[in-house]
Amino acid sequence: MSIVTVQLGQCGNQIGLELFDNIFNDCQAGHRTTFSTASCERFFHQSQHGDFVARAVLIDMEPKVIRQNLSRPTKWKYEQASSFNQRQGCGNNWADGFCVQGPAHSEVMENLVRRQVERCERLSGFLPVMSVAGGTGSGVGTFVTQRLRDSYPKSFLVNHVTWPYSQGELSDALLVQENDVVHGICGQLLRLKHVSINHINKVIAHHLGAVLQPALTADSHGVYSRNPLGELVSCLASHCEYRLLSISSVPHIPAPSMAYSTFHWPVMLKHLRHMMASSSKTDEGISQQVCERPRRLPGSSNVSLANLLVLRGKDVFTTQTGDFGDAALYSDWLPPKDALSVWKSPVAFNKYEKTATLVSNSQALMEPLDHIVRKAWNLFASRAFIHHYSKFGVSEEDFLDSFAFVEQILSSYGQLGGNTS
Ligand SMILES: Nc1nc2c(ncn2[C@@H]2O[C@H](COP(=O)(O)OP(=O)(O)OP(=O)(O)O)[C@@H](O)[C@H]2O)c(=O)[nH]1
Numbered sequence: 538m539s540i541v542t543v544q545l546g547q548c549g550n551q552i553g554l555e556l557f558d559n560i561f562n563d564c565q566a567g568h569r570t571t572f573s574t575a576s577c578e579r580f581f582h583q584s585q586h587g588d589f590v591a592r593a594v595l596i597d598m599e600p601k602v603i604r605q606n607l608s609r610p611t612k613w614k615y616e617q618a619s620s621f622n623q624r625q626g627c628g629n630n631w632a633d634g635f636c637v638q639g640p641a642h643s644e645v646m647e648n649l650v651r652r653q654v655e656r657c658e659r660l661s662g663f664l665p666v667m668s669v670a671g672g673t674g675s676g677v678g679t680f681v682t683q684r685l686r687d688s689y690p691k692s693f694l695v696n697h698v699t700w701p702y703s704q705g706e707l708s709d710a711l712l713v714q715e716n717d718v719v720h721g722i723c724g725q726l727l728r729l730k731h732v733s734i735n736h737i738n739k740v741i742a743h744h745l746g747a748v749l750q751p752a753l754t755a756d757s758h759g760v761y762s763r764n765p766l767g768e769l770v771s772c773l774a775s776h777c778e779y780r781l782l783s784i785s786s787v788p789h790i791p792a793p794s795m796a797y798s799t800f801h802w803p804v805m806l807k808h809l810r811h812m813m814a815s816s817s818k819t820d821e822g823i824s825q826q827v828c829e830r831p832r833r834l835p836g837s838s839n840v841s842l843a844n845l846l847v848l849r850g851k852d853v854f855t856t857q858t859g860d861f862g863d864a865a866l867y868s869d870w871l872p873p874k875d876a877l878s879v880w881k882s883p884v885a886f887n888k889y890e891k892t893a894t895l896v897s898n899s900q901a902l903m904e905p906l907d908h909i910v911r912k913a914w915n916l917f918a919s920r921a922f923i924h925h926y927s928k929f930g931v932s933e934e935d936f937l938d939s940f941a942f943v944e945q946i947l948s949s950y951g952q953l954g955g956n957t958s
Pocket residue numbers: 545546547548549551552597598599625626627628629630668669670671672673674675699716734737738741
């Protein structure tokens with residue numbers, strides 16, 4: 538089954554490019570006929586000339602990034618006719634994107650999506666990729682997400698956002714990644730002295746690829762799973778108030794050290810579990826090589842509603858994952874055997890001999906979400922910038938509804954249990 542990626546705004550288009558690059562290069566490495574066929578069907582179609590063409594729609598109100606994407610030499614291609622841009626961006630204004638630019642260009646954007654859908658023999662669903670800070674990504678992105686939901690009610694819709702916010706009402710799930718966390722991975726783990734946006738995008742693409750590349754699920758009877766977005770949603774986000782998914786992955790190794798590093802599954806999994814479960818003491822006794830900062834409210838233990846563990850590489854079938862089924866990690870709403878899903882693929886991913894990736898529907902995103910709401914509320918309370926939104930038809934009541942909606946999400950996650958403040 539295939540995924541149609543909709544790249545929105547500068548961030549969405551830059552991350553989208555890295556994602557396709559990551560996946561294409563991963564497929565080309567080694568002889569992996571079944572794996573590569575499954576992956577290519579998922580992300581690419583082949584042109585009459587045999588070129589691999591991304592199943593993507595490129596949308597930006599500015600021309601620059603799309604122009605760069607279309608002209609960048611890669612072994613795969615974007616289709617020129619599958620892009621749409623205007624002359625000027627939305628100036629970081631959600632209301633301009635959602636109320637004006639989205640509706641004004643809705644027909645042309647929908648036609649582009651429909652053409653990609655018609656190319657898919659079997660459609661798994663849509664992956665809109667966007668930032669939630671920019672006007673095109675957030676505003677046009679929300680508009681497009683809404684239209685996708687209306688036009689394809691039965692398809693899965695998983696948004697990848699570079700900052701958590703409230704499109705969750707429409708999507709089946711939001712895969713959230715935060716620039717500052719990924720920046721930390723680049724600086725501390727990959728040991729990059731000057732972290733660029735390109736480095737950040739490569740790490741984000743690595744995380745996404747590690748989840749979306751083909752894998753064997755518990756019920757797939759040795760055949761690569763068919764419906765990646767559907768399976769992701771069904772194992773992690775079946776409740777409408779709980780749709781925020783965080784991703785962490787081990788290891789992250791600087792490229793020059795790759796050849797000399799050996800990792801063992803029990804150590805990797807222990808660290809990943811520690812990252813998921815523990816609080817500020819995470820770094821204690823753990824090699825920086827495999828550690829990322831956990832995300833939770835201070836003083837709390839991170840309770841998960843559901844987790845998906847994806848293992849790729851050597852010896853995956855003999856690896857014990859029982860520790861991830863520990864009842865102490867989960868709310869008491871679901872028994873751990875239902876709350877934990879494990880996907881495996883013996884094919885090494887993105888040059889790493891072994892990779893363990895955790896997609897978690899847990900309280901991990903409460904802290905950044907809480908931070909965003911507080912900041913937004915302070916701006917709202919001081920009436921800063923409101924006129925930039927009201928001139929496009931977004932009322933104070935709309936703001937209040939949005940605050941209430943996000944507060945509800947925070948409250949729901951708080952109710953999962955644990956010691957949340
Ligand atoms: N990780 C990552 N973040 C990015 C990238 N490009 C922009 N951002 C972040 O996204 C936010 C701005 O969003 P953009 O994507 O530039 O905005 P846009 O969607 O093009 O919207 P307008 O320019 O307002 O029309 C800022 O927080 C940037 O730091 C990128 O390539 N990668």
